[in-house]
Amino acid sequence: MKQPLARSGDFWSGLALAALGTYIVLQARAWDYKTEEGPGPGFFPLWYGSFMVVLSLLLVAGAVLKRPADDGGPAWPDVRRAMVCWVAFVVSIVLMDFVGFIPAFAALTWFMVTVMARQPQRVALPLAIGGAVGFWVLFSWALDVGLPAGRFFS
Amino acid sequence: MDVLHGLLQGFEVALTPMSLLMCTVGVVLGTIIGVLPGLGPPATIAMLLPLTFKLDPTGAMIMLAGIYYGAKYGGSTTSILLNVPGESASVITCLDGYAMARKGRAGPALGMAAIASFIAGTFGVLALMLVAPPLAKLSLAFSAPEYFALMVLGLTMVVLLAGESLTKALLAMIVGLWIAGMGTDLFTATSRFTFGQVELLGGIDFIIVAIGVFAVGEVIGNMEPEKPIEMVPVPKGFRNLLPTREDFRRCRFAFVNGSVVGFLIGILPGAGSTIASFMSYGIEKGFSKHPEEFGKGAIEGVAAPEGANNAETGGALVPLLTLGIPGSGTTAILLAALVLWGFKPGPLFIQESPQLFWGLVASMYIGNVLLLVLNLPLVAVFAQLLKVPGYAMFPLILGVSIIGVYSVSSSMFHLGLLCAFGLLGYLMRKLDYPSGPLVLGLVLGDPMEKALRQSLMMSGGEVSILFRPIPSVLLAIAVLLLLIPAFKKFNAVRVQVVDKEA
Numbered sequence: 001m002k003q004p005l006a007r008s009g010d011f012w013s014g015l016a017l018a019a020l021g022t023y024i025v026l027q028a029r030a031w032d033y034k035t036e037e038g039p040g041p042g043f044f045p046l047w048y049g050s051f052m053v054v055l056s057l058l059l060v061a062g063a064v065l066k067r068p069a070d071d072g073g074p075a076w077p078d079v080r081r082a083m084v085c086w087v088a089f090v091v092s093i094v095l096m097d098f099v100g101f102i103p104a105f106a107a108l109t110w111f112m113v114t115v116m117a118r119q120p121q122r123v124a125l126p127l128a129i130g131g132a133v134g135f136w137v138l139f140s141w142a143l144d145v146g147l148p149a150g151r152f153f154s
Numbered sequence: 155m156d157v158l159h160g161l162l163q164g165f166e167v168a169l170t171p172m173s174l175l176m177c178t179v180g181v182v183l184g185t186i187i188g189v190l191p192g193l194g195p196p197a198t199i200a201m202l203l204p205l206t207f208k209l210d211p212t213g214a215m216i217m218l219a220g221i222y223y224g225a226k227y228g229g230s231t232t233s234i235l236l237n238v239p240g241e242s243a244s245v246i247t248c249l250d251g252y253a254m255a256r257k258g259r260a261g262p263a264l265g266m267a268a269i270a271s272f273i274a275g276t277f278g279v280l281a282l283m284l285v286a287p288p289l290a291k292l293s294l295a296f297s298a299p300e301y302f303a304l305m306v307l308g309l310t311m312v313v314l315l316a317g318e319s320l321t322k323a324l325l326a327m328i329v330g331l332w333i334a335g336m337g338t339d340l341f342t343a344t345s346r347f348t349f350g351q352v353e354l355l356g357g358i359d360f361i362i363v364a365i366g367v368f369a370v371g372e373v374i375g376n377m378e379p380e381k382p383i384e385m386v387p388v389p390k391g392f393r394n395l396l397p398t399r400e401d402f403r404r405c406r407f408a409f410v411n412g413s414v415v416g417f418l419i420g421i422l423p424g425a426g427s428t429i430a431s432f433m434s435y436g437i438e439k440g441f442s443k444h445p446e447e448f449g450k451g452a453i454e455g456v457a458a459p460e461g462a463n464n465a466e467t468g469g470a471l472v473p474l475l476t477l478g479i480p481g482s483g484t485t486a487i488l489l490a491a492l493v494l495w496g497f498k499p500g501p502l503f504i505q506e507s508p509q510l511f512w513g514l515v516a517s518m519y520i521g522n523v524l525l526l527v528l529n530l531p532l533v534a535v536f537a538q539l540l541k542v543p544g545y546a547m548f549p550l551i552l553g554v555s556i557i558g559v560y561s562v563s564s565s566m567f568h569l570g571l572l573c574a575f576g577l578l579g580y581l582m583r584k585l586d587y588p589s590g591p592l593v594l595g596l597v598l599g600d601p602m603e604k605a606l607r608q609s610l611m612m613s614g615g616e617v618s619i620l621f622r623p624i625p626s627v628l629l630a631i632a633v634l635l636l637l638i639p640a641f642k643k644f645n646a647v648r649v650q651v652v653d654k655e656a
Contacts, residue, residue: 009585017325024332024347031344038611041344044603045335052328059321074584081377082580089370089552090573096556097566105556109549116377117545127546135553145205145561148569 002067007074014059021056024049085116100150106132157283160504164512168520172213177517180217181525184224188241189232189536190547195225195241196483196593197372200364201551203491204558211495212510216517218491222484223275223467223518226427227525228536230267230460234260235386235537243427243463246435250448250455252386257451261389262397266405266453267460268529269397270412272522274461277413278420278468279518285421286504286511290476293501296624298612302605303625303632305598308423308479309591310632315429316588320639326587330595331602333358341607353567360490362559363596366572367589368483369555371579373548388534395530397453405457411437412461419462420469423481427466431459468518475499475511478601483590486597 005011024045032040092108110128113119139145167173187198199218206214229241234251247267254263296304309327316323336347337357348354389395397405412434419430438458439448448455473479478500480486492499497507504511529536559572582589613619620629 013581013585013587017329020329020332027347031346032342034615035342037341038615039607041339041342041346044606045332045346048328048331052325052332055321055325055328059319059325062321078377079584082374085377086374086573086577086580089374089576093556093566093569093573096569101556105549105553108552112549113545117543119545127549131549131553135557139205139557143205144208145557146564147557148560148566 003070005064005067007070008063008067009074010059011063014056014063017056018053018060021049021052024052081116085112088112088116096148096150098150098152100152101147102132102136104148104150105135156287160287160508160512161283161516163508164514164516167212167509167513168216168516172210173216173513173517174520176209176213176217177220177521178524180220181224181227181521182528183217184221184226185228185525185528185536186539187221188225188228188230188244189539190542194368194372194484195222196364196487197368197551198225199484199487199491200361201369201554201558203364203487203494204361204561206491207494207561211492211497212513214495215488215491215510215514216521218488219467219471219514219518220521222488223464223521224525226275226460226463226467227268227271227529229463230271230456231264231533231537232540234263234267234456235388236540241427241463243431243466244460245428246431246459247456249435250450250452253449253451254453254456255386259451260386261394262401262453263456264388264533265395265530266397266401266457268526268533270405270409270457270461271464271529272526273409274413274416275464275467275522275525276519278417278465279515279522280468281417281465282468282471282518283515286472286476289472290501290504293477296477296501298605298608299619299622299625300628302602302609303620303628304477304479305602305605307628307632307635308473308481309594309598309602310635311423312481312594313591314635314638315426316590317586319586320636322585322587323591326582326589327591327595330592330597331599333363334596334599335603340604351567353565358571359562359568360487360494360596361562362568362571363575364487364490364593365555365558366575367579367582367592369551370572370576371583371589373551374576374580375583376544376548388537390534395533401453404452405454407441408434408438408454408457409461411441412458413465416462416465417469420466420481421472422469423473423479426470426482427463430462430466434458434462464522471514475503476501478503480594480597483593486593490597 028042028045028049031042033042033046034040088108088111092104095104095107106128109131110124113124113127114121136147140147168177183198184195187195198221206217225241226243229239229244230247230251233239233244233247234255237248237252239245239248251263251267254260313320313323313327332347336354338345338355345355415434415437416430419433435455435458438454439445442448442454444452470481470485473481474485474489478489480489489499497503497510555572556569559568562568579589609619620626
C-alpha cells in the first residue's frame with residue numbers, strides 16, 4: 001500500500017518552499033532588476049527565487065508520482081516529545097524577557113529533567129538551581145558576559 | 155625559506171602561555187564533544203564563537219581549530235568501546251575497532267587510533283603549510299568572475315554530496331542564500347526581506363542561524379527516550395594501550411594511506427572527513443594481503459580511517475584560508491568567525507595576517523602532540539563522559555546557546571529568531587534536508603551576490619565575462635557535477651558516497 005499524500009513530508013515541505021519561492025520572486029520583482037551601475041537589488045533574488053519555485057514543484061511532483069510504500073508515517077510520540085521540548089524552550093525565552101535568565105533557565109532545566117526525563121526532584125532541583133547559578137557565576141561574574149536581565153529586574 | 159621563517163614566527167605566537175592555554179582548552183573540549191555522540195564540532199564552535207569576541211582573535215582561532223581537530227580524536231573512542239561513532243568521520247572505525255575491543259584488544263585499538271591520528275594530523279598540517287602559500291599566490295590572479303565561479307563550484311560540490319536528494323540539498327542552499335540576502339542591500343541601500351522589522355535591517359547574524367540549526371535543533375532532535383549503553387571497559391594501565399611491534403608493522407601503509415588520502419579529500423569542498431575515512435579504509439582493504447580480516451578486528455582498519463579523518467583537517471583549511479571558500483558546515487563557521495573578527499580569508503590572508511596563519515599552523519602541531527599525550531593516558535577518563543545522562547547535558551547546551559546568541563547583540567528579538575531556527579533545524583533533520591548546504595549558502599550568499607554583481611558591473615552587463623578561461627572551466631565543472639544525478643550509473647556512486655556519509 002502506498003503512503004497517503006497527506007503524510008508525505010516531501011509533499012508538504014515542497015509546497016511550503018514553493019510558497020516561499022513565490023514570495024521571494026514577488027518581492028524581487030518590486031525591486032530594480034537593473035540599475036545604471038549594473039544589476040539591481042532584485043537581480044539575484046529573482047533568479048534564486050525562480051529556481052526555488054521550480055525545484056520545490058519538482059519535489060512536490062516527485063512526492064505525488066513516486067509515492068513510497070506506507071511505513072506507518074512518523075513516530076508521533078517522538079515528534080511530540082521534540083515539540084514539547086521546543087515549546088518549553090520558547091516559553092523559557094519569553095519568560096526570560098520578564099524575569100531574567102536565572103529563573104527562566106532554572107525552570108527550563110527543571111521541566112526537562114522532571115517532566116521529560118522523569119527524574120525525581122532530588123535530581124531535578126539541584127540540576128536546575130545549580131545549572132542556572134553556575135551559568136551566572138561563569139559567564140556573568142567571571143567572564144563579564146551579559147545575561148538577559150528581564151524587564152522586572154532591569 | 156619563507157615557510158621556515160613563517161613557521162618560526164608561528165611558534166613564537168603559539169608558544170605564548172595564552173596560546174598554549176587556548177590550544178589546550180580547544181583540544182580538550184574537542185575530545186569531549188568527539189566522545190559525546192550527538193553534539194558535533196559545528197554546534198560547539200557555533201555556540202562558543204560569540205564568547206570568543208572578547209578574546210584575542212589568534213588565541214580564539216587556535217581554540218576553535220582545536221575543537222575542530224580534537225573532536226576527530228575523541229570520535230574514535232565511542233566507535234571502539236561502544237560501537238557508536240561519536241562523529242560521522244568515525245563510523246567506519248566501528249567495524250574493526252569494536253571487533254578488536256570485543257576480542258579484548260580495546261587498548262591497542264584506542265592507542266593505534268590516537269597514534270594514527272597524530273601521524274596523519276601532523277602530515278596534514280605539514281601539507282597545509284607547504285600547499286597554502288603557493289596556492290594563495292596563484293589565486294592572486296582571481297577577480298570577481300573567478301571568485302563567483304569558484305563559489306558556485308564549491309556550493310555545487312557540497313550540494314552534490316550533502317544528501318541523497320539533490321533537489322532537497324539545492325533547496326536548503328537556496329534558503330541559505332535567501333537568509334543571507336535579508337537586510338540592507340549594500341549597493342543600493344534597499345531593504346530586502348525585512349518584514350518591516352528594524353532589527354532585520356542589518357541582516358540575520360550567521361551565529362543565530364548556526365546555533366539554532368546545529369545546537370538547538372540537535373537537542374530537540376535528541377529528545378527521544380534514552381537507550382542504556384553497553385560499553386567495553388577501557389583496559390587499565392598505560393602499557394595496555396600501546397600497540398605491539400607487529401601492530402605497527404601492519405599499519406605502515408595505513409599511516410601513509412590515511413595521511414595522503416585524508417589531506418587530498420580535505421581540499422575538495424563537500425567531500426569531508428567521513429568520505430576520507432571510508433576511502434582510505436577501502437584502499438587499505440583493497441591493497442591488504444589479508445582483506446578477509448577486515449571487519450573482524452584488523453588494526454589497519456582502525457589506523458587508516460582514523461588517520462584520514464585527521465589529515466582531512468589540514469586539507470580543509472587550504473581552500474578556507476587561501477581562497478575564502480569553506481567546504482563544510484564547520485569550516486563555514488570558522489570562515490564566519492574570521493570575518494567577524496575582521497580578517498579576510500583569501501589570497502592575501504597569509505600576507506596580511508601572518509601571525510594568525512602561522513600561529514594557527516604552529517598551534518596545530520602543538521595541538522596534535524597534546525592530543526596524543528592527553529588521549530593515551532586519559533582515554534578512560536574521557537570514556538566516563540559517556541555516562542553523563544542526556545537530561546543533564548541538553549539543558550547545558552541550550553543555556554550556552556542562549557548566552558551565545560544574547561552576547562552578540564543583547565537582543566531578545568534575536569533569541570526569538572534562535573527559537574525559530576532551532577525548529578527549522580529539527581524539521582530539516584526530520585524531513586531529510588541537509589543542513590550543510592543551508593549554512594554554506596548563508597555564508598557564501600553575500601560574497602557570491604557581490605562577486606556576481608561586480609562581475610556584471612565590470613562588463614557593463616555582459617554575461618560573457620563569466621566565460622573567461624578560469625570561470626568558464628569552473629562553471630563547466632559545476633554544471634557537469636549537477637548533471638551527475640541524470641546518469642544512473644554515476645548517481646549510484648554518488649548515492650553510495652552519500653549513504654556512507656549518512
